Amino acid sequence: MRVSMIVTCNLCLALRPLLPLMLLLIIVLPDRTFTMSSSFQVERIEEQKSKDNNVVVLTRDATSAMTEEQQECVNDEQYDYLIQARKLIPPPVESIENGDTESADWWMEHSALLQRAWTQWHQQQQQQRSLPPLNVNSILIDHSLHRDVYQTWKEPTLENEERIHRKWEEVLLSTTSKTTMTKTTMPILNYDNDTIKQEQEQEQHEVFRYQNFLTPEGVQVLRDHLDSITYDSGIPTRRPNAMNRHGLLLDPTVPGGVGGNLPIHNFLDILVRDFVRPLGRSFFPTFCGNSEDDIKHYAFTIRYGDDGHDPLSTTETGGDLELKEHSDASIISLNINLNLPDEEYTGSSLYFVQDDGDKKERREFNFESGTALLHRGMTRHGSIPLQSGQRNNLVIWLHGKDGYVRTSSYEKHEQLTVSERWSFI
Template identity: 30%
Template sequence: MNTHENVKTTSSLAQARALTLPPREAILQRAPSVKQFWHSNAKLLESAWQEWQKEESGSVFEPSIQLVDEQLSKAVEQAWQNPDQEVAVKNLWHEVAPGVFKAQFFNPARLEELRYYLDALAKTGIATRAPFGIVYNRRGAMLDPRSEGYLAAPGFQAFYNQLLDDYMRPIARLLMPEIHGFDSQTFGFSIEYQAGMDTSLQPHTDASAATLNININLPEEQYEGSEVDFYDPITKHVKRLRFEPGEAMLHRGSVPHAAQPITKGTRNNMVLWLYGEKMQIPVFNNVIEPKTAAERWAKPSNIKDKFAPF
């Protein structure tokens, strides 16, 4: 006989699995009924994810920060212990276009752990919402708690928060000092590009102060096309960049960029954003107040608000 608590939590997963998603046309039209669907089921979905995790713990290997490239994780760990050594982190990032920095972020040999886990999440039968920003996104997911229908599995959330708090924020502050102070709020989503599905993205800027775009393709997952173009608004130069498995680009949200059509294979990525309270981002030509290394390697005390870009 189940305890009362068990009966209650077991039913969340079953209830979540029994939900009928709004029709695809309504989703694409961003109908108010779709927003209402996610809003009214938000609590149920969160408890379903918790329940799923309880049931599955042991059988599904959770992604850990050990997936991060060893050089990067060592340098970052050192910097947390002694911020004056942050230059070792900076040296691992190369400015490949104005305001765009590239580094090896995940160890490609361990990416299958993340992908295996994400596949397991996709098979739970718990509904997730794809990013509206990607025209027809059929495969991607929302990652941040501010987004309805997000991947609320506690194991995933722990990993996501570590990526943002331990890695992205201090690194972004180090490479783009003007974003410091516009970085207490987080946002994230995943994308899967595939010919015949979501194939490209029009030129745009992000509503972020900084964007970390990490390729999570497995080494054997080849693709053609799907380069990301970054535009230099001053010189009008276009830099066409290709992502290899585990590579990341960290860029100012204000740098215009576009994804070229994918012609073969798939490209999977995880996109993380930082911005300030109420979605504030740095203003062009803002006076930059100098910060210390110790201030960069610190977690913001600001409470997260609920503003979601999409």
């Protein structure tokens, strides 16, 4: 009887210790054929003689080998968090007020899985390198503003601050004619109680606008990254805030927020540290008078109108249409229009409210692609209904630890100095 030895393991050297055993089997059982599998198990293959004395080898059913392969796939999937996350069906978003706790238990339950999925997706993105670099530089940020901001970081003086202030337009007129820099440069002895109160009221109503805060290229690059997160990752994301239902929650510390230490997170950290925080302190020194007041930030995107991708949309256009009058949960808010230059829309104008006791003034205006608005979170605002198209925005809120938002003002002697405003304290 012919005896065959089939060795199918790639690690041949590892099989050398088994050769004596195999020789023994050949001697003891000369009428049996054996095969060595890749799992290092010796399997007996029965032989039968046909009528013409030919040897017929009866092997195991091939389905058993397929079962092992399927089991390996199952085991792999247990560690493929991205596959698991994409199979999740998130709860629908419905509330247009107080929606920050909507389905909170579901997002908490799946938080660990989602964070692992974001990390895995980020690793895939790094290998593919399909997205353009996202950096806080003069290519993405207006060159003039970028230059003056970093010059002020090098030389934090009132003159350099004033150079930055002149680039911003005050779009919600205050109740007095004093400018912000007049307040910061006047000697303390010239201040009386009425003047301080008047200036506190002035700061409370100021809204500043910067055209082309983001360059057209900056808007495009930022949208590329955000759209990839939204449409390519396939990972469920939580609603951005209590009132907006459509957009991205970009805070990885909140269950359901975009995680994974993506380039967008590094971009936001630097943008807040180098631009938003010192600008907020500089424009609103009466209210940002302590380094703990704005130590944390919360960032998100919002979308008004239909993008054609959202199967969970609950309005006729697929997205939110308007935003009721409200105040933000922040001490400082920065709002940037992320529409591409060719993405037009009608309606959806923003309005801000100035409340002077018996008189309530509402100012409405549009802001174009790349334009930024800077204001106190307590300044009430909203948006009128969208008529056509789509509007996209990036919003950054500054606040203290654990969501603390200070609303009372600081006395002149308590406020940060210009050097403290432009420092990492």
